[in-house]
């Protein structure tokens with residue numbers, strides 16, 4: 312028995328190019344579809360539903376191109392693998408079926424997939440057909456498809472809302488007419504997992520000849536149950552799952568391939584089912600589909616979202632650093648994503664900060680780490696993510712502030728088109744004393760520096776003032792550098808970083824003044840020592 316025939320093997324039928332393309336606005340060109348089909352082949356899907364050939368000449372051409380190339384072009388990483396089946400969708404009409412076959416017949420492994428609704432609401436209002444007419448059409452059209460192609464899938468559209476006994480009858484008729492796969496879609500995403508399980512189990516038990524065919528599930532996500540329902544169907548005995556990359560598809564989409572495949576892989580202990588998918592290709596394929604369809608992947612999307620392997624909160628980060636399994640059931644590398652990310656933000660803790668700083672080449676003793684931690688928390692309150700550049704800027708700003716002297720406690724600026732720009736600063740001296748001063752200036756920076764001058768009382772001339780963003784985005788850290796000249800001609804540089812450039816300016820100016828002050832203290836001390844010596 313080959314791997315594919317064994318009882319625990321689930322065939323992955325990818326319908327990104329057909330049902331996925333039915334997502335509003337997700338149309339793709341033929342070249343894009345071929346590129347995706349190649350990626351699906353590399354991913355290891357068993358069936359590629361390449362399109363609906365009767366729907367337009369473009370769709371026909373795309374299906375045809377995929378049928379021609381897939382299996383014939385080399386697939387990097389899977390040289391020996393059996394090529395995927397290429398399948399075309401067709402309504403239960405002669406014309407659709409013949410068009411589908413025309414498009415797929417050149418494939419190494421072609422399949423015709425024909426469908427007809429079976430639920431009362433579809434029979435009555437959409438098809439305007441009786442139960443008997445539906446049965447007769449299924450018999451005729453499956454037989455016609457089978458005359459053309461060895462591999463025929465029949466889908467009972469809206470199976471989920473079909474009377475069970477009637478569904479068993481339709482499935483029995485399709486099997487007798489030659490269908491090799493019977494698909495039971497929950498077309499409108501209406502069923503609960505228990506109901507879907509019961510539907511598959513019912514057909515498996517009651518349809519005549521069911522042992523000769525593969526049962527398949529195709530679940531939509533209208534109630535967010537697509538993946539859960541697919542897994543329930545597989546537990547009940549279905550051995551083909553119809554899925555799309557990123558879960559795109561008609562309305563709320565289809566069950567997401569990456570979620571079903573990884574659920575089967577991670578919970579093999581529970582379900583004991585396998586697929587032929589190479590999970591390391593998942594992220595790359597997801598990105599390709601997103602790029603070609605323009606359907607962005609939400610950050611919190613399971614498996615492929617930007618946050619799927621990102622941890623922000625301190626307690627989780629600490630746990631992960633001690634043992635990765637504390638908070639991860641699969642690794643980013645398993646699905647071809649770059650590793651777990653510890654995101655520094657308002658919920659992070661010291662362990663994660665220390666690790667990130669060490670990775671950036673910064674080691675600190677405990678008091679310095681505590682200080683950097685407080686600065687990081689303060690920044691994170693104002694900024695969503697603290698990036699590496701933020702951290703380095705912060706650390707270097709904090710280190711410079713460690714030099715002593717006056718420290719900025721508060722800054723209030725009033726500026727605009729009306730009135731004089733005014734700054735009020737509150738500075739804390741080395742002795743812990745707070746001093747508040749206000750000043751006006753030609754602009755907010757000038758007013759701020761004048762208010763600082765009024766406290767520090769160290770005459771300097773401002774030579775240079777530069778401001779630039781060190782990090783990305785509207786909430787970037789601003790970095791300010793200043794150069795001042797003191798009364799004896801000495802030059803002193805100062806640097807400050809903050810999300811508020813005026814605060815960064817005040818910090819930079821204070822740092823430069825502090826250097827000037829320190830040099831003056833050193834110069835005074837050496838002058839006194841010289842005088843003492845000469846006395």
Ligand SMILES: CC(=O)SCCNC(=O)CCNC(=O)[C@H](O)C(C)(C)COP(=O)(O)OP(=O)(O)OC[C@H]1O[C@@H](n2cnc3c(N)ncnc32)[C@H](O)[C@@H]1OP(=O)(O)O
Nearest residue numbers: 333363365366367402403404426427428437438468498561
């Ligand atoms: C559940 C699913 O996802 S099914 C796939 C859905 N995908 C699509 O519809 C995308 C491609 N579709 C199309 O391009 C067009 O709908 C076409 C070319 C197939 C048909 O276009 P039109 O001929 O203009 O028909 P229109 O789409 O307006 O109506 C569908 C017709 O097909 C009939 N029909 C629907 N499903 C089936 C079926 N499985 N078998 C036979 N006939 C069907 C409808 O009853 C209706 O027939 P009517 O004209 O006699 O009332």
Ligand SMILES: CC(C)C(=O)C(=O)O
Nearest residue numbers: 426466468469496498
């Ligand atoms: C054509 C069938 C399989 C379908 O897409 C559905 O029922 O949702």
